[in-house]
Amino acid sequence: MVPVLQLFRRDVPALAFPPGTDVLQVLWRPLVHSEHDQWSPVPVLRWRSTVEVLAEPLLEQATPPYEFDDDYVPQPCVVHPTGTVEYPNWDLPAELLERVGEWSAELEETVGISYFDAFTTQQSKVGGYPGWTQKPDWPDCACGIPMEHLLTISASESCGRRLPVEERTRPGSGWEVRAHGEHEEDDSHGMAMSDCGGVYVFLCRSCPRWPSVHRYDC
Ligand SMILES: [Zn+2]
Numbered sequence: 137m138v139p140v141l142q143l144f145r146r147d148v149p150a151l152a153f154p155p156g157t158d159v160l161q162v163l164w165r166p167l168v169h170s171e172h173d174q175w176s177p178v179p180v181l182r183w184r185s186t187v188e189v190l191a192e193p194l195l196e197q198a199t200p201p202y203e204f205d206d207d208y209v210p211q212p213c214v215v216h217p218t219g220t221v222e223y224p225n226w227d228l229p230a231e232l233l234e235r236v237g238e239w240s241a242e243l244e245e246t247v248g249i250s251y252f253d254a255f256t257t258q259q260s261k262v263g264g265y266p267g268w269t270q271k272p273d274w275p276d277c278a279c280g281i282p283m284e285h286l287l288t289i290s291a292s293e294s295c296g297r298r299l300p301v302e303e304r305t306r307p308g309s310g311w312e313v314r315a316h317g318e319h320e321e322d323d324s325h326g327m328a329m330s331d332c333g334g335v336y337v338f339l340c341r342s343c344p345r346w347p348s349v350h351r352y353d354c
Contacts, residue, residue, distance in 0.1 A: 137163040137180065138201050138209055140289060140325075143262065144186070147217045151262050154346065157183040162289070162337070166201055166208035176329070176352035177208045179289070179337050183346075211326035215260070222264035223255040226272045258332060260290045260325070268353055269333040275349050283338035283349065290334040291354055293324035330354030 141162040145153050153160065161184060164177035171178050201209065228236060240251035258267040266272070266285055275283045308323070329335070333353035339346050 138166050138204070139198060140164055140179065140210055141215070141260070141287070143215070143217075147215075148262050150219075152341070154183045157185050159184050159186050159189065162287070164208065164335075166204035168205065168208075174350060174352040176335055176350070179335060179348070179350050181286075181337070181339070181346075181348050207328055209327070211323075213323055213325055217262075220257060220264075222257060224265045225252045225256045226268045227265055227274065258290060259293055260288055260334070262287045266336045266351070266353065267333065269331075270353050273351050273353075275338050275351065277340035277343060277347065279340060279343050281340065281342060283340050286337045286339045286348065288334050288336050289325070289327075291327075291329035291332055292334075293322065 139161065141160075143151070143160045145151070145158040151160070161182040163180045163182065166177055168175055169178045226233070236251055243254075244250040256265050256267045264285065266274075266288060267290075274285075277283050329352075331354070336351045336353060337348055338351070339348040
């Protein structure tokens with residue numbers, strides 16, 4: 137497994153952690169799996185306590201994966217958690233989606249950005265709504281309720297229009313002078329899973345041990 141994301145509770149105050157934990161680690165085996173017909177790596181969640189983590193000796197360097205596909209091995213990078221308010225895009229009820237679609241076309245003509253690009257981020261994120269590029273495939277839990285969108289690992293950070301200011305302006309970040317849609321080397325996760333979309337992780341907090349599933353959208 138390779139580490140994909142690590143979030144501390146202090147960095148994402150709005151994210152509820154299981155009692156006794158304060159760090160969420162997301163890992164995956166950097167290979168394509170066909171689990172649930174998703175054809176992507178399968179994310180694994182580890183909810184841990186920093187006190188317990190630090191009680192063990194830490195490795196100087198992560199062990200390199202034995203077998204891997206480059207596209208699913210993130211390069212070392214950091215996140216800059218930035219709060220935002222999102223609205224659903226393709227998850228809207230059909231009638232509303234139609235009305236919003238008409239309005240969105242006008243919006244795009246006048247200000248150059250559609251509702252769908254403006255109101256749902258395409259970057260890696262916690263919470264909010266999946267930035268579906270394909271038909272929504274929101275999972276239901278085995279207990280019968282719709283699962284919650286926990287987080288997205290974006291296919292490419294360059295898809296979205298919202299980059300934290302630290303990313304956009306920091307010299308050497310690779311993003312400073314980039315126009316939307318340009319693909320160059322940058323200091324994001326560096327994985328190129330597809331043009332847009334990504335791996336979406338959903339979970340159910342009503343079931344014991346908070347089961348999770350993923351969807352791969354590209
Ligand atoms: Zn459940």
